[in-house]
Amino acid sequence: MTLDFDTCYRAVVARDPRFDGRFFTGVTSTGIYCRPICPARTPARRNLRFFPHAGAAEAAGFRACRRCRPEASPGSPDWNTRADLAARAVRLIADGYADQHGISGLARRLAVTDRHLRRLLLAELGTTPIALARTTRLQTARRLLAETRMPVTEIAFASGFSSIRQFNASFQEVYAQPPSALRRPGGPGGQEAPGDAAADGTWLTLRLACREPFDGPSLLGFLAARAIPGVEHVDQDRYARTIRAPGGSGIIELVPPPTARQGQVLLRVRLTGLKGVGQVVSRCRKLFDLDAEPQAISAVLAADDILAPLIAARPGLRVPGAYDGFELAVRAVLGQQVSVSAARTFAGRLAGRYGTPLTAAGEPGPGDVGGTLTVLFPTPAGLADADLSGLGLTTGRQATLRALATACAAGKLNLDAGADPEETAARLAELPGVGPWTAAYILMRAGGDPDAFPGTDLGVRRAMERLGCEPGRADRWRPWRAYAALHLWAFLTEAPAV
Structure with missing residues (x-):
């Protein structure tokens, strides 16, 4: 996003929620930075500076506002939709990659030197990779301090810090307080917290901001039809699944509007250990497409008079993402040329045979999923040499799955937050049995590419024919063709072929 001062200033004066998370406002007279919707009195124009990321504001010496809580804002769609190196680095840092692999590991993942990555982020954001990773950890810590009753010592490690001393020093340096x-x-931490959390497997509850409108029922319906037995469960008001996280394994639950409060999705997490919980939050945001800007997307799609009635019928329709890119890619391969229910059956068989049984911390919570979450989806290494006979799969499909697993296990194919869409598409095309439809579907859901379009999908083709759309008309829907595909599937009231 290009930060035009006048546009940003008008958004701050109006407290326009459309800009929440897209930029942050530094107030030179107080040294505080805020969200555009901060309820505090609007500062004098001469005292304002605008930043594209919270890390940039902190690098410039500003401290986060305790009233509007910048760490609780929706993510910027700009960082999530761009495919350039800086945006990929920002996404990987948000996913906890730098905490797990260090800045050198982050640079290697992006195929650049440490120095080049530092120069790039300094030019783009005015901050370094190290500082940006620290900002991400501190934002997680502030969220946990404000929204839970976790002990401060547990919050330090859950946020990704390696020691209590490092945590306290960073907090004091950036926020000038312990x-x-x-x-x-009387402070934010003194308010009623929505949930408790501890390292013994109890539940952690957080509120994830999203932009309205948000079509929760359609999202849950899409995921319900594809829920992998033992791994996922969906009912009328929530989605639940098993996960692996840096601190252990367990269960997440996501409750979208209208059951949750407007503009929020309720996240409940239960893990054997809460280290790196920021990664869980980041992936849940991707899974539910929480950083999308529905009004901007609808403005482009509704400009087409054929699509306009579809957009009006389902405002806030989201593109379901993926918690784990490899799992989604396997699901896409299993869905080739079979029904949704058949693909779901195959995925359940695969998870049942090669998945990892869930640990005790993954026991279902009160009244949620009835004990149906029992297994973690197989890893790439676990499927690379697996005997896939007896699952009902064709020989060709078995070969495709093994090739996919081998490529992911070896690091030749990355389906994480830092994946480059063009490179990913090229690597997928090298795999036997992966065609344009499979690649587009993986890019759309695992890669988070808002313009990925499975144009060869039978459901998409039928919907376009019924609407009188010629194939080339989809070019009008750029850069949001993935959302157009979801609207076409919904219009057809017929599941896509996966």
Whole structure:
């Protein structure tokens, strides 16, 4: 996003929620940075600076506002939709990659030197990879301090810090106060927290911001039809699944509007250990497409008079993402030329045979999924040399799955937050049995590419024919063709072929 001062200033004066998360406002007279919707009195124009990322504001010496809580804002769609190196680095840092592999590992993942990555982020954001990773950890910590009753010592490690001393020093340096200050009576930490959390497998509850409108029922319906037995479960108001995380394994639950409060999705997490919980939050945001800007997307799609009635019928329709890219890619391969229910059956068989049984911390919570979540989906290494006979798969499909697993296990194919769409498409095309439809579907859901379009999908073709759309008309829907595909499937009231 190009930060035009006048546009940003008007958004701040109006407290326009459309800009929440897209930029942050630094107030030079106070040294504080805020969200555009901050309820505090609008500062004088001469005292304002605007930043594309919270990390850039902190690098410039500003401290996060305790009233509007910048760490609780929706993510910027700009960083999530761009395919350039800087945006991929930002996404990987948000996913906890730098915490797990270090800055050198992050640079290697992006195939650049440490120095080049540093120069790039300094030019783009005015901050370094190290500082950006620290900002991400501190934002997770502030969220946990404000929204839970977790002990401060547990929050330090859950946020990705390697020691209590490092956590306290970073907090003091950036916010000029100790972490415990957020828990003092009358402060944000003194408010009623939505949930408890501890390292013994109890539930952690957080609220994830999203932009309205949000079509929760359609999202849950899409995921319900494809829920992998033992791995996922969906009912009328929530989605639940098993996950692997840096600190252990367990279960997540996501409750979207209208059951949850407007503009929020409720996240409940239960893990054997909460280290790196920021990664869980990042992946849940991707899974539910929480950083999308529905009004901007609808404005482009509704400009086509054929699509306009579809957009009006389902405002806030999201593109379902994926918690784990490899799992989604396997699901796409299993869905080739079979029904949705058949693909779901195959995925359940695969998970049942080669998945990992869930640990005790993954026991279902009160009244949620009835004990149906029992297994973690297989890893790439676990399927690379697996005997896939007896699952009902064709010989060709078995070969495709093994090739996919081998490529992911070897690091030749990356389906994580830092994946480059063009490179991913090229690597997928090298695999036996992966054609344009499979690649587009993987890019759309696992890659988060908002313009990926499975144009050869039978459901998409039928919907376009019924609407009188010639094939070339889809070019009008750029750069949001993935959302157009979801609207076409919904119009047909017929599941896509996966």
